[in-house]
Amino acid sequence: MKKIVSVLFFIGLVIVLSACNSGNAQEPGDYDVIDIVWYPNESGNDLKAARDAIGEAIADATGKEVKHHLTTDYAIAIETIANNNAGVAFMGAQGYIESKERNDAIEAIVVTSGASGTLDDAKYHSWLAVNVDEQDDYKVNGEFSLDTIEGKKFSFVSNSSTSGFVVPSNTIMGHFDDKDLTAEDLMEGGPFFSQVLFGGSHQGSAVNLLNGSADVAAFCDSCVDNYVELAEGEENEIGSVYRVKDDAEEPFNTVTGKEFALMSVTPVLNAPFAVNKEVLNEEDINKLIEAFTSDEIANNEQIFVPKDSDMSGLFSKTENERFLEVEDAWFNPIRELSK
CATH class of the missing domain: 3.40.190.10 (Periplasmic binding protein-like II)
Known part of the structure; x- marks a missing residue:
């Protein structure tokens, strides 16, 4: 009888813990807030207006609230999105590769083009x-x-x-x-x-x-x-x-x-914006791609700051710079360097 009670107690404990874990896990689509994590390079006070402009664009596209995760360490930013604690990240190619190795649900969606407006000079x-x-x-x-x-x-x-x-x-x-x-x-x-x-x-x-x-x-x-x-x-x-x-x-x-x-x-x-497909649903990811690659964002001077402007920004507008959709394979040259 004691063995049976012990087994039943153990099974009950497993069920309770499983319920707790599932309650903490975020199912794609079951969220009101989109978290975006930033590297230390983009976390300074001088870039707040630029971060906020990106956040507003994401909020407008998805109808969700946006929160910004600022970091002081590359590893923290990489682990934040790889561990499903953020839905979006702006990160370098190497950081993206490392996060995707940890979690295959991480996917690059866009990069900034070069002055030509293409990927040919997106460097x-x-x-x-x-x-x-x-x-x-x-x-x-x-x-x-x-x-x-x-x-x-x-x-x-x-x-x-x-x-x-x-x-x-x-x-x-x-x-x-x-x-x-x-x-x-x-x-x-x-x-x-x-x-x-x-x-x-x-x-x-x-x-x-x-x-x-x-x-x-x-x-x-x-x-x-x-x-x-x-x-x-x-x-x-x-x-x-x-x-x-x-x-x-x-x-x-x-x-x-x-x-x-x-x-x-x-x-x-160029560095990508990446998403976590275990956190964001496909509908919102598609909305993000559509918004990022739009003329509206390409012409937003808080996001693509004119070269002669006194504003501090994340991206410069010298000619035809804009966001372009990108595939994972585009980053293979960086993967080769890391081997």
Whole structure:
């Protein structure tokens, strides 16, 4: 009799726990709020208006309330959507790939086009930069050379960052192919660099360079565009010099007026907006794709900020930039770099 009672108690406990778990789980379609999670790069106060504009567009399209999850760590943002705690995320290609590996329900829906309005030039740029006063230390015969970075203090963004780690680390490993370097070798001081820092965001990595914590830093053009201005040369060209604006907001407010030179520039596939199909239903996902790819959003100056505007934004409008629908396979070149 005691065994029977114990078995019945156990079965009852399982049923109760199962009921509790199912009550916490969010079935697709059974929600009034859509959560969107943002990387640290896009979580700053200066980008609140841009985030809110995206949120309003999502709310208008779906009729649902929108809440913003701001983060200070790439891993938190990736885990938030992979663990069904957000329905939408704006993330780099590498972060998207990592989240999809954790949960196959994660799906990229749109990316920003290039100036042409197509995917042909849907790219931004990964930079390796040095302080302008020290740029000659990184040249061989008058030209910038990666040969000069060994033994230096180096700053990446995060090991989940596409343009702040995956692309630059592959560039470095390819250049020093005779050393048989691995990505792990570049993540800590000793094997190649004297010291390795992680900025936690592209802005943080750039500040690591400008405040003297790092000799060389990896970060991308689009993430620092609101804080810097071209001082010499052409945009996204090796040897060009950028200057931190006098009125730059945090974290650049501590390094205003500082200048850096580009020693390496590499094009990178644009970052996607991704959805979690276990959280959002198909109807709302289709509404999001329709809204994102609409002329209304393409012409929304809070979302696609005119290049000559003083507003801080997520995306720039130089010619025909807009959101375009994208398939998972488009990110395969980044997958190849991660192998």
